[in-house]
Amino acid sequence: MNTLLWQESFKLLKKKSTYWVSIMLAGIVLGFALLSRLYPKVFPAKMFFTSSFGATTWVVFVMIAACATSLSMEFQYGTIKEIIYQQYSRSTILISKWLIMLVYSLYLYLMTGIAALLGKLLFVNSKFSLTDIGVYTHHQTVLQQWFTNMGSNFVTLWFVLSLVFLFATLFKTSTTAVTVGIVTFFAFNVVSTLMFQLIAKFNWLKWNPFNFMNYANQVQDSTRDALTKLSDTQLLVGSLSYTALFLGIGFLFFRRRNV
Amino acid sequence: MKQPILQVQQLNKSFGSKQVLHDISFTAQKGHIIGLVGANGAGKTTLMKAILGLTSAQGIITIDGHPSSFDHHEILKKVGALIEYPSIYPFMTGRDHLKLFAKGANQSQKIQSVIHDMHLTKYIDRAAKKYSLGMKQKLGIAMAILNNPELVILDEPMNGLDPQANKELRLLIKAKSQAGTTFLISSHILSELQKVADELLILDHGRIIQETTMKALLAASNHYLVLSTSDDVLARKVLTNAGYQLTDNTELKVHVGAKANLEPILKVFEQHDITVLDIQHRDENLEDSVLKLLNKDQLEVEGQK
Structure with missing residues (x-):
């Protein structure tokens, strides 16, 4: 397992895109912090800061691509053969890929978080304090709201990534997995109005997986429970369960996959 | 008897309703080089x-x-x-690939050694996307032998290699087999395989149709004498009358046994005043023998239908 983890991180670090992505994300965060200073009415600094100046959304893009390609590139380049006919089982191979992607996503959150703090200090330090009361939540400070947002967004991120991994195990190219990830994440907001109407009509539909994409939104805006018909805890446990389920299905497929 | 490095027993494989491997059984002893031969779709890669x-x-x-x-x-x-x-x-880069898959002790030494053995020094630090087909092939072989494995399985290793690289690979395989490494090699380039393999598995339609040593297969193949005489027309006539089998109409090609005895042929010529100008031995090579076997198997398969 240690060898596989080392191999996965070696490959990730050898990709130039890994470094470009870090530089671009840091640039975007600092850029939006600067925009918050220049156009405070369009980009309210205090509210924008709690999403690391928009980085949590950009990280979703990056992670969808990274997870899809971490598996599909092995099929595309034929290197999956080289990996499997080492002594390791398919299960260990897939788990090592999950773990490296988990570490990568944590790194991106940490890196963009530090960039957001730097952006605040450099450009909007006078606009608000981390100990101010948050914008939407009246019981949390900006700092607490920032952490809550990052935590809840991270749960939703991995819900999407579990679907990406599932489709990456089913198809040899990354296109399908990337499409599924992006559509799930971004088209969700479009279809959610319809979904809430259906949930209002058929209560059992509240258990459909897409409803759990509301977790991060509901944590930030507690009035949403009227629409989702689920508590924050139910959404959290449900999100984690669906994530485990999708990863598990992908795992079963991958274990039986002929190369 | 020593424990074989590889033992395959009753191996069967189907893709849907199509069976592609039928009861494949064979054994590979340590230090042997086994050639796996067959037409496209015979089941070698599977x-x-x-x-x-x-x-x-x-x-x-x-x-x-150990079961695998x-x-x-x-x-x-x-x-x-x-x-x-x-x-x-x-x-x-090529070197990154070797670093990625190097295992166990002395990794740097293993990497250096395989770069030297496979003559990769010139381009090992270049990005692999810029490699030619032959360079990629050599890197692939280097990755296969990197960790000094006891068994090496090579599927068409001569693909894309130039004559010099082919020769170097042949010598390396020979040297490694003498040191105890077993090779299972499939190749369509039978002339190259003939130079390197000591044993042969001939596969057709997913079945092993012959398991033999290279020596035995070549010894059992046909041997000919190609003669040039002062009067080829007369020579053909007298040899046919003497009971020899001539297999070609354009040249004087006489089918003889594994140990050809020239004396009776020369006697016949002497009696008819024919002078021998040139004699060449021509043996069937691996390609001829394999094609003959595959054609025979094909006829049998068609006969069973």
Whole structure:
């Protein structure tokens, strides 16, 4: 397992895109912090800061691509053969890929978080304090709201990534997995109005997986429970369960996959 | 008898309703070089993939006394392979590939040694996406032998190699086999395989139709004498009358046994005042022998239909 983890991180670090992505994300965060200073009415600094100046959304893009390609590139380049006919089982191979992607996503959150703090200090330090009361939540400070947002967004991120991994195990190219990830994440907001109407009509539909994409939104805006018909805890446990389920299905497929 | 490095027993594999491997059984002894020969679609790559746990199959595969299967194949740490085409990450250099897959002690030494053995020094630090087909092939072979495996499985290793690289590879395989490494090599370039393999598995329609040594197969093949005389027309006539079998109409090609005896032929010529100008021995090579076997098998298969 240690060898596989080392191999996965070696490959990730050898990709130039890994470094470009870090530089671009840091640039975007600092850029939006600067925009918050220049156009405070369009980009309210205090509210924008709690999403690391928009980085949590950009990280979703990056992670969808990274997870899809971490598996599909092995099929595309034929290197999956080289990996499997080492002594390791398919299960260990897939788990090592999950773990490296988990570490990568944590790194991106940490890196963009530090960039957001730097952006605040450099450009909007006078606009608000981390100990101010948050914008939407009246019981949390900006700092607490920032952490809550990052935590809840991270749960939703991995819900999407579990679907990406599932489709990456089913198809040899990354296109399908990337499409599924992006559509799930971004088209969700479009279809959610319809979904809430259906949930209002058929209560059992509240258990459909897409409803759990509301977790991060509901944590930030507690009035949403009227629409989702689920508590924050139910959404959290449900999100984690669906994530485990999708990863598990992908795992079963991958274990039986002929190369 | 020493424990074989590879033992395959009753291996069967189907893709849907089409069975591609039928009761394949064979044994590979340590230090032997085994050639795997057959037409396209005969099942060579599938057999290699099954041994390497890449594709599921029914049967028993034992490597150095340990069972190996699709799900559990820890023993594959003793195996190196190149299957179908070299597996290359375009964003890494050749040396990165070797670093990525080097295992155990003395990794730097293993990497240096394989770079030297495979003559990769000139381009090992270049991005692999810029490699030619031959360079990729050599890197793929280097990855297969990097960790000094006891069994090396090579699928068409001569693909894309120039004559010099072919010769170097042949010498390297020979040297490694003498040091105890076993090779299972499939190749369509039978002239190259003839120079390197000591044993042969001939596969057709998913069945082993012959398992033999290279020596035995070549000894059992046809041998000819090609003669040039002062009067070829008369020579053909007198040899035919004397009971010799001539197989060609354009040249004087006489079918003889493994140990050709020239004396009776010369006597016949002397009686008819024919002078021999030139004699050449011509033996069937591996290609001829394999094609003959495959054609025979094809006729049998068609006869069964």
